[in-house]
Amino acid sequence: MRLGPNGTVLDAAAPARALPARARWRRRLRSRAAIGLLMCLPLVALIGGLVAYPFFYSIYLSMLNKRETAFIGLDNFRFLMTRDVFWQVVQTSFVFTGLAVFWKAVLGFTLALVIHTVPTGGQRIWRGLSLIPWVMPLALSSLGWWWIYEPTHSALNWLLVLIGISPKPWLSDPYWAKVAVILVNVWYGTPFFMITYLAGLKSIPAELFESSAIDGASGLQRLRHITLPMLKSIIAITMLFSTIVTLATFDIVRVLTRGGPRQSTHMFGTYAFELGIASGDVPLGAAVSLFMFPILAVSAFFILRGIRRSTV
Secondary structure (H helix, E strand, O other): OEEOOOOOEEOOHHHHHHHHHHHHHHHHHOOHHHHHHHHHHHHHHHHHHHHHHHHHHHHHHHOEOOOOOOEOOOHHHHHHHOOHHHHHHHHHHHHHHHHHHHHHHHHHHHHHHHHHHOOHHHHHHHHHHHOHHHHOOHHHHHHHHHHHHOOOOOHHHHHHHHOOOOOOOOOOOHHHHHHHHHHHHHHHHHHHHHHHHHHHHHHOOHHHHHHHHHOOOOHHHHHHHHHHHHOHHHHHHHHHHHHHHHHOOOHHHHHHOOOOOOOOOOOHHHHHHHHHHHOOOHHHHHHHHHOHHHHHHHHHHHHHHHHHHHHO
16 A cells, blocks of 8 residues: 555556556457557558549449439439440440450460460470560550551551461451450450469379379369369359459550440440540530449359358
């Protein structure tokens, strides 16, 4: 017991009780869960500032009038539903995404199988060469493709004529413009599939292939019953990620065609830019961009649910 300056009794047990409380807080802050949470806070703040805030702000913008002075609810969405150009954009976006993702997956898987059979020493060279399209700036490589497609001095048309095929109007005909844009997207995205599938192939135990070869299984049977089942989750995740990125394609279309000819190659991103930035109707452009969200959310839900069921 201690006496204060005025003769009051001081509780000697108070510091003894406070010290364990501070020690408990220190112990909690030093725990793995607390350290992990603190290390994730910068990433959470970055995602909130660059993803969550623009998303909710775009929802707010999509419900304003063109001058952004009055709240009009869902009128921008209703207006888009009545425009033939918008439905053409929806159709083009789905066709573009489906064909591009399919061919990127097929070519990437084939390329991964080929590189996987190369001796270990030579795989580094082929992996490096295959990744060049993916690591190049997309706008710069798209500009290079524009010169390849250029109608007057087209290198691609020169090759076609050389082998006896008539030249094609790559950027002036709606059909061939779509083919040209899909071709560039496949060329750019195939290395991502290749490197991902190649990593998955490396993780499959070699004993499975050796035992199946001893049992007399052919190459196609090993591919069907060992390789594809073991890579099922990786294939689904890469296709989901590629679908999200491909549906939001902007650079390729903007550089090559600017949405033409006759707005036949517009995607959601380029059409939203055309309405919101080029035409000055930011709320309508925000409404166009938001149409991608439910499509991607539903796709992600079903793909991730299928992955979870296959791994249980």
